[in-house]
Amino acid sequence: MVRTGQPRGREARSGAWSVPGFGPLWLSHTADAWAVSLLPAAVTLALVHRGEGAGALGVVLAAKTLGFVVATVPGGMIADRWSRPGAMTLACLVRAAAAAMLPIALLGPGWAAAGCVLLAGAGEGVFRPSYQAMVGDVVPEPQRQSANALSTISFRLALVLAPGMATTMTLWTGSWTVLLLTTVLWGLAALAVLRLPSRRAHPHDTESILGQFRSGVREARRHRWFVAGLLMLVVVLSAGEASQLVLLPVISRDRFGTEVVYAAALTTYSIGALTGGAVMTRWIPRRPGLVAVIGLALYAGIPLALAFSWVVWPVLVAYFVAGVGMELFNVPWFGAVQREVDPALRARVSSLDFLVSYSMSPLGLVLLPIAVSSWGMQSVLVGTTVVVLVAGAASLTVPGMPRFHTPPNRRGPHHRSDRTPRPIPGDAARQASGGRASPT
Incomplete structure (x- = not known):
């Protein structure tokens, strides 16, 4: 099934x-x-x-x-x-x-x-x-x-x-x-x-270190939604997050005349993230990928508010909504990796997720000040908004993205469903007599 x-x-x-x-x-x-x-x-x-x-x-x-x-x-x-x-x-x-x-x-x-x-x-x-x-x-x-x-x-x-x-x-x-x-x-x-x-070992766990790395990369590439979602996450972290870390303190001081707005915005974002996490403890969407992409796209509200708002409350609302949206992405995303990726390769694929998102996010911190000096703060903030929204819309065109689902014909040769017990070598007699192999 x-x-x-x-x-x-x-x-x-x-x-x-x-x-x-x-x-x-x-x-x-x-x-x-x-x-x-x-x-x-x-x-x-x-x-x-x-x-x-x-x-x-x-x-x-x-x-x-x-x-x-x-x-x-x-x-x-x-x-x-x-x-x-x-x-x-x-x-x-x-x-x-x-x-x-x-x-x-x-x-x-x-x-x-x-x-x-x-x-x-x-x-x-x-x-x-x-x-x-x-x-x-x-x-x-x-x-x-x-x-x-x-x-x-x-x-x-x-x-x-x-x-x-x-x-x-x-x-x-x-x-x-x-x-x-x-x-x-x-x-x-x-x-x-x-x-x-x-977890009990798979036969292909005897690969060399380089072979293990290649297996993880191949498994990640098989899941088109994973590649598309990771690219969108990189865009948001390198473009959207850079705008808040670099420009929010400046806007807080110059536009609003106090650093309190900076602290309040970050606090509001955290409250939003906690709210989003609480919502996801109970809400199980039918199209988790669609919900995740919409949630991540809500980050576009931050640069938009920073570009045009001359009062504080729209900025705080944007940060709260972005915090909610980040957990609308995170929770289904982690669940999809746990569900769709070969159980023997889950940690490797998760590590690639963390590696790419963490190592690419500082790129925006370097490039954003250069862009602001060339085109101005407001133009860069509007451009960041557009980039985040376009990245979200483009990711939804990838097959399997709306449901975070990989078709069976793209699964790896060693992939096993979470619901199917994995045979243990040398244990056929016990299984034949009704024993159950340890899952994953």
Whole structure:
């Protein structure tokens, strides 16, 4: 039976909490999200307290992104070939060690702190694709949208609340207490997944490292909707997000006469994202790809409002709507990867998703100021709006995009449905007698 990804009935309504194993997995993800959000704030405040300038701050914090980009693809291959719970545990333990060393590293040369932060970023690069693949392993398809929505809600809450918590703790007791807390959180995240089942290996898991990478790329290319959605995401992150990160602070100061608008807009965006995540815990659209593209296209409202609004409230509305739209994209997108991609290649394809979106987004930060100096701020903002909308409309012309569905004739030779148990080599007698192979 062709799976179109629209789970219905009692299973979908019961939610992810009814699935054994999701609780520990979600706990690991939530503890990780808080640690990931606390660490940059603690390091920044510690460096500022030391009297370091913007150059030192930039180098140390850029090390986290560099570590993520470098490690995410190898991390996906490790998770697919070895053990996804093992990869998550290793990633957490490495970061716990890095956080534990940071109080000493921050007293020494800048490269020592940068090295610890680099390890933290690399651990995140391994953890995130492993987690996305594990959700597909542990949670049946009808409950996956709920699982992905709960995951994004916990991540957004940490992203919003952790910096304030880190600042308060640093002012009261010093940055070392925040780093100690991150160490404990990563230790908890590692312990939470230790007893979760590992995926059984496929015969083609014996490929070389280069062969594994090629398998992931081939699998990603088979899903045309994945390529189209990723290209649209790159456009939004490199063009749309650059407009808010580069131009919003300037517009807030010059047009509205206060930096409060900048802070209020980012807060409103986070509230919108939390709202979008809450909506997606229950709403299962019939055309998840269409909903996702419309949600991502809502980002066009940000540059449009920044271009023409001379009062604050349309800007705040645009940020709220864009936040909702981002989760209307994220939740069905992660679910589609978990549903449509070969289970043995999920982590690799997820890692390619993170690699492309993270590594391409800084391009807009570089190009936007050049474009503004050449054509003016308003023209660039209007152009950004048009580019985001055109990218969304173009992506919907790709076969399979409205439903995030790959036709059976484009699936790989090793692809197996999530609902079909995978035979275990040497276990034919037990299966013949009524035993069940471990799924995925």
